Amino acid sequence: NAGVTQTPKFRVLKTGQSMTLLCAQDMNHEYMYWYRQDPGMGLRLIHYSVGEGTTAKGEVPDGYNVSRLKKQNFLLGLESAAPSQTSVYFCASKSLEGHSYNEQFFGPGTRLTVL
């Protein structure tokens, strides 16, 4: 099992450009999450999904959109990148089997720089 994978690992954008980050998991997990990690601020939830075809806003959703067309994939889109979106982005997934408080499994991260 590959677990949670993220594409790309690094990206540099110019202000105003758009891009899509891809997250894929092969564990058949129902829940998927997108976080951003900034120094001194821990992880902040951008959007999440409780199942195929569903998405919901997290703590810092502005400037991002998401889609979950397939259970194993969760896409994060930036329509018009801004320097404030320079960050490390992590995807995570969680199984609901057994308990809702199961641990989350994280991908390796995408380091995004917006110039």
Add this chain to the structure above:
Amino acid sequence: AQSVTQLDSQVPVFEEAPVELRCNYSSSVSVYLFWYVQYPNQGLQLLLKYLSGSTLVKGINGFEAEFNKSQTSFHLRKPSVHISDTAEYFCAVFGGFKTIFGAGTRLFVKA
């Protein structure tokens, strides 16, 4: 609403010394508590978790944590650290369908 406070942003310690990373939480509902570790340039991985039962929880790599309900704390400890323990550690609380992460504590282990 839940919140998590990690009381130290950085903790330097010498190899083979004991270490404690402090975490306080607040919640109006039953909580489940986690510690995750992030090694350089990697994602987070679970170190240990408290769901119920014994308040002393043992995790991987010799780490343990103690849940203290009266002090709303969940401090992480290791009796003797190694260079390889250098990483960032995140305390997290799950309750009411959300997981809230603390800001992280960077542990530096020096030779």
